[in-house]
Amino acid sequence: MGLVNKPVYNTFSEYLLNRYGEKTYKLPVALPVSCPNRDGNCGVNGCTFCGEIGTGYENLPDTMTVTEQIAANKEHIAPKYKATKFIPYLQNFSNTYLPLERFVGYLEEAAKAEGVVAVYIATRPDCIRDDYLQVMKEIADRYQIDICVELGLQSVNYLTLDKINRGHSLAEFIDAVLRVKRYGLQTCAHLILNLPWDTDRDAIEAAHIMSALKLDQVKLHALYIVKGTVMAQQYAAGELTMIGRDEYQKRVILFLRHLAPEIVLQRIIGRAPAENTLFSNWSTGWFKIRDGIIRQMQEQGFQQGDCCDYLNGPALSKF
Numbered sequence: 447m448g449l450v451n452k453p454v455y456n457t458f459s460e461y462l463l464n465r466y467g468e469k470t471y472k473l474p475v476a477l478p479v480s481c482p483n484r485d486g487n488c489g490v491n492g493c494t495f496c497g498e499i500g501t502g503y504e505n506l507p508d509t510m511t512v513t514e515q516i517a518a519n520k521e522h523i524a525p526k527y528k529a530t531k532f533i534p535y536l537q538n539f540s541n542t543y544l545p546l547e548r549f550v551g552y553l554e555e556a557a558k559a560e561g562v563v564a565v566y567i568a569t570r571p572d573c574i575r576d577d578y579l580q581v582m583k584e585i586a587d588r589y590q591i592d593i594c595v596e597l598g599l600q601s602v603n604y605l606t607l608d609k610i611n612r613g614h615s616l617a618e619f620i621d622a623v624l625r626v627k628r629y630g631l632q633t634c635a636h637l638i639l640n641l642p643w644d645t646d647r648d649a650i651e652a653a654h655i656m657s658a659l660k661l662d663q664v665k666l667h668a669l670y671i672v673k674g675t676v677m678a679q680q681y682a683a684g685e686l687t688m689i690g691r692d693e694y695q696k697r698v699i700l701f702l703r704h705l706a707p708e709i710v711l712q713r714i715i716g717r718a719p720a721e722n723t724l725f726s727n728w729s730t731g732w733f734k735i736r737d738g739i740i741r742q743m744q745e746q747g748f749q750q751g752d753c754c755d756y757l758n759g760p761a762l763s764k765f
């Protein structure tokens with residue numbers, strides 16, 4: 447990761463290496479899906495930060511089949527990195543927001559591709575249901591792969607979720623995590639730690655909730671403001687106060703220190719696209735922000751989980 451000292455948090459690359467015995471690569475796969483918060487099912491305009499293409503700006507067109515997309519991505523990655531193990535990542539919009547039969551077809555196509563060791567599925571907490579989870583478990587067992595459900599949450603503050611027109615609250619997220627876990631599948635949560643209404647306290651509470659729910663993985667992003675979105679209008683009108691890069695780094699450190707040490711961090715800062723945005727990672731390379739966080743933690747002797755002392759009856763420690 448560019449810095450040589452002992453890792454200060456549980457990195458995804460290390461996790462993949464330990465779990466699959468070699469470097470393993472996520473391959474983005476776009477399904478022809480929408481999102482219930484955009485098509486009128488639970489909302490029409492989507493989350494206020496979400497652009498026309500959803501969140502998957504690295505994707506191939508969804509008119510290509512799953513097999514074609516995996517093959518095209520492999521062709522690009524495999525020779526360059528001598529990669530043999532892969533994780534198709536159903537990334538864009540809400541990938542379980544499909545009739546069950548079609549969802550199963552896509553999932554199975556991804557699961558049986560050569561070299562696939564896991565499939566990661568991004569979706570909304572309100573698109574998780576037992577019959578879908580049952581099939582995911584059957585496919586995981588049949589093809590001897592891991593399945594990880596990546597749930598968009600963004601903030602644990604339900605008032606902030608209302609402000610970004612998320613269309614669900616914290617309760618649906620908790621229900622989804624507990625449900626996914628009952629089927630023995632892995633869980634990941636997506637969080638944006640610098641939504642304009644959130645504070646350091648929200649970041650700490652987010653770490654507490656991730657730890658109490660025993661998420662397997664967490665992915666952090668900084669907010670980027672895409673042109674043409676509701677948030678872009680609010681930003682241009684001066685209605686949003688963005689915290690600075692230093693404050694973001696400080697907030698991520700607070701989050702990491704309160705997060706249970708065994709949770710894996712897929713990312714602590716997103717790779718945001720600079721084009722079509724009004725604000726993106728403080729116009730700084732994502733790796734500089736990541737390395738800044740790591741350096742600060744190393745200098746101050748901080749570790750992921752060194753403030754995780756609040757679970758399992760801490761008040762009873764006096765007895």
Ligand code: SF4
Nearest residue numbers: 481492493496500539
């Ligand atoms: S849930 Fe995801 S795809 Fe749907 S509007 Fe929000 S960010 Fe966009």
